[in-house]
Amino acid sequence: MYGSKLDWLAQHVSLADYFRQTKQLLPDSFENLQGQTNAFSFSYYGLLRPDVLISYVFPNIPTRFFIIGYATFLWASTGGLCYCWLRNKGYKDSISFFSSICCICANCFFQSHQQIMFIEILPFLFLSFILIDKNKRQWISLCICMALFHNYFYTPGMILILLLYDYDQNHTIKDILIPILIGMGMATILWLPTGYLILMNHKSVVQTHILDLFIPSLNLKGLVYDSYGCGLTVISWIALFQGIQFERTRKLSILLILMFVFPIFSYILNGTLYARTKILVLCLPLILMILAHWLQERKLNKGLLVLASLFLCTKTMLLGLLISLVFIGYYFMDKKECLMIYALVPMIVFTGLNYNQCLDSKLYNSIYSKDKQKLIQRNDLNQRTADLDQVGYSVNHIYDLKEMKASSYTSTSNSLYNTFVYDIIKSPVSQSNRTIITDSENYLYLSMMGIQNVLSKEANLYGYKEVDSEGKYKLLKNKNVFPMVYVTSDTISESKFDKLFYPYNLDTIYNRTIVNGETSNEYASKMKLIKNLDQSIVIQNKKKTKKTIPIDFDTKNKMVCIDFDVKNYTEKKVFISINGMKNTLSKKHSVYPNGNKHFTYILSKKELKQFDVTLSKGKYKISNIRVYTCDMNVFDRVVTKVKPLKTTSIFKGKVTTSKDGYLVTSYPYEKGYEIYIDGKKQNVEIVNKAFVGCKIKKGSHTITIQFHAPFKNAGLGISVLSIMIGGFWIWKKSKNL
Secondary structure, three states, X not given: OOOOOOHHHHHHHHHHHHHHHHOOOOXXXXXXXXXXXXXXXXXXXXXXXXXXHHHOOOOOOOHHHHHHHHXXXXXXXXXXXXXXXXXXXXXXXXXXXXXXXXXXXXXXXXXXXXXXXXXXXXXXXXXXXXHHHOOOHHHHHHHHHHHHHHOOXXXXXXXXXXXXXXXXXXXXXXXHHHXXXXXXXXXXXXHHHHHHHHHHOOOOOOOOOHHHHHOOOOOOOOOEOOOOOOOXXXXXXXXXXXXXXXXXXXXXXXXXXXXXXXXXXXXHHOOOOOOOXXXXXXXXXXXXXXXXXXXXXXXXXXXXXXXXXXXXXXXXXXXXXXXXXXXHHHHOOXXXXXXXXXXXXXXXXXXXXXXXXXXXXXXXXXXXXXXXXXXXXOOOOOOEXXXXXXXXXXXXXXXXXXXXXXXXXXXXXXXXXXXXXXXXXXXXOOOOOOOEEOOOOOHHHXXXXXXXXXXXXXXXXXXXXXXXXXXXXXXXXXXXXXXXXXXXXXXEEHXXXXXXXXXXXXXHHHHOEEEOOOOOOOOOOOOXXXXXXXXOEEEEEOOOEEEEEEOOOOXXXXXXXXXXXXXXXXXXXXXXXXXXXXXXXXXXXXXXXXXXXXXXXXXXXXXXXXXXXXXXXXXXXXXXXEEEEEEHHHOOOOOEEOEEOOOOOOEEEEEEEOOOEEEEEEEEOOOOEEEEEOOEEOOOEEEXXXXXXXXXXXXXXXXXXXXXXXXXXXXXXXXXXXXXXXXXXXXXXXXXX
C-alpha cells in the first residue's frame, strides 16, 4: 500500500477519515480525540485540504484512496510544472525534460507516502514561478492560500524563496508583496487559530547552539540523496558550482551553496525551531534552473569542478561523482544523447532507496479492523474508550463517532495534558516522540480520564470485565471510573501536591482534586516500598531479548509500580517492556527527544505471577530500581456525577450537591472554554493540573460547558474579506492586462 507506518497511517489517513465522519467543515472542537480538544490541534493533517474535502462527498470510498491519489497527482504535477517553467524560460525541450525527470525522481518525494505535507507545497511554488515569469503575479495569492492549506509551516520559507526569485530575475519585490498578503489573508481561517494554539503549547525539540549554526556542514544532507532534503543526485551539486561562472546565475549559485553548507539558513527558514535540512526542499526549483542553465550554456569550468568534488567524501558520493564525470565527459564532447541516458541515474537512485518503504497491508487491516468496528458499533459505550492494541498506530483512529478517546498524535498536542499523562500519573512513554499520547493500562489514566471501555486481546485488567468479543479482540468495561464531569469537595491545594514525590502523589491525585488555593483536606499516601535495588545492571544485547522474573511478594488486588533510571551508551533508542507496558528512550540525536531517562511502569493486572521483560538491543545501564505496591481498594473514590442532558454544547447536565466544592472535568484545559452554572458564567480554573473546572456552591444546579476556538471567528472574517478583495483585485489586474 502506498503509505507508511506511523505518520501516514496514524495521522494523515486516520485523521482525514475522522474529519469525514464528523461531517463538519469548520468545527470548534473534536470530542473524540485527546479527551475533547480544539479542532485546530489537527489542522495540519488536512482539515481544509482539497483531497480531504472531496472525500466528504464520497463517504463509501475509503479515505486512503483520496490521500494516495492526491499525493500522486501533486507529485506528477510538480514534474509537469517544472518542465513548463523551464521551457517557458527558453531552455531546450531536452534539457527541460531532463531537469523535470531529476525533479520527480528527487528523493524528497519519498515523503509523498510518509509525511505528505512536506512536499505537497512544491507544485504551488513552481506555479508561482511561472506566474512571476508571465507577469501574472495577481494569481500568486491563490498559490499562497493553497500552500498554507497544505503546509502552513513551510509557507513562510516558500514566500522567502519567491521574494528571492523575483528579485534575482526582475530586481524588484514590490509587485509580489500585495498578492502574498492577500493569499495569507485568504487562509487566515486556518493559520490564525492554529498559530495561536501553537504559541500556547510548548514543544520540546533538540536544543540548537547558536555557534554550531555557523560551523559548515559538509555532508550535504539537504541536497544529495537524503529524503529529508532535496534528495537530488551529485550532478546538482556540481551544477551549483558551475553556475558561478555565469553572470546570470552567479549570485544565486553562491547563495545556494552557502545555504546547503551553513546550518544557519535552515534554522532561519524553519522559524528558529531547529536546523533540520528538510526545509531546503524549497530550493529544489532554483537548483534545477541552474542545472538547466549550465547544460544549455555547455561551458565546463574545471577549477570549479575540482572545488565541488572536494565536498564529496563518502563512498556513495564518490560513486555519484564518478558517474557524473562520465556523463559530463560525453555531454561536453557533443554527445547530447547521453543526457537521456543519465536521466536513468535519478530513477535508479530513487527506486533503489525506496522500493521497500511501502506499508504492509496487514498492518493497515489490523488498524482498520472489522472486528473492532463491530464491537464498537454494537455496544453502548457511554464514556471514553481505549484501544490497547497497536497503541502507536491506533492512537487517532475512530471506528465510530460514539467512540471517544483520550489518546492523540499531533504535533500541536495540549502541553498541560501531555505533562499530566507522562509526568504526573506516569503513563509509559512508549514512543520516541512524546507528542504521541498513547492509551495504556495505567489505572490512573483509565479511571481519571473516564475510560469505561477497553479494546484488548487480553481480559486480565483490574476492574474491567469482558462484555463482548469478536475474533481475537475483546471489549472490556468498568463502570467505576470517574465520570467525565463531576462535583467533589475532596480537594488538595496545588502547593501541597507539588511537594509530594512519585509514587506517593499517585494515589493522592486519585483521591483528592488538585485546586489552586488553600484547602483543609489532608491525605496520607498508601504506597509502600517493597524493593530497593541500588546496584546497576549493564545490558549488552546484540538483539532484542526476553526474560522472565518470578515475583516473590503479594500482588493480589494490588497496583505494582516499578521505576528505574536508564543510561544509554549508544546512538540508538532503548526500549524495555514489562508485561506488555513499554517505555522508550529516544536516540541521542533525535529531533524530538522524549527525555525519558526514568522508566516507570504502573501495572494493574487482575493476576500478576511474574514479570515478562523485553529488552531492546544495544548497550545501556539500568540503575536505582524501585518496586512499590498499593492496595487497589485505595482507588475507589466516590464523587457526585453530573447527570448529562442532551445538548449541542460540549456538555450540559444537572447535579445536586450537599457541600460547596468544585466542578471537575476530564476535558484538557485550554483557552476558549466557558462554564455556566444556572445560566451564570463562571471563572474557569485549571484543576488536577491540566483540566477544566470551577468552584460550585451547594444545591441543585444546571451545568453548561461550551468551547469556542480562539481566533476562529476573527480568522474566518479576515478570510472572507481577503477573498472579496483578492477576487476584485485579480479581476481588475487581469482586465488591465
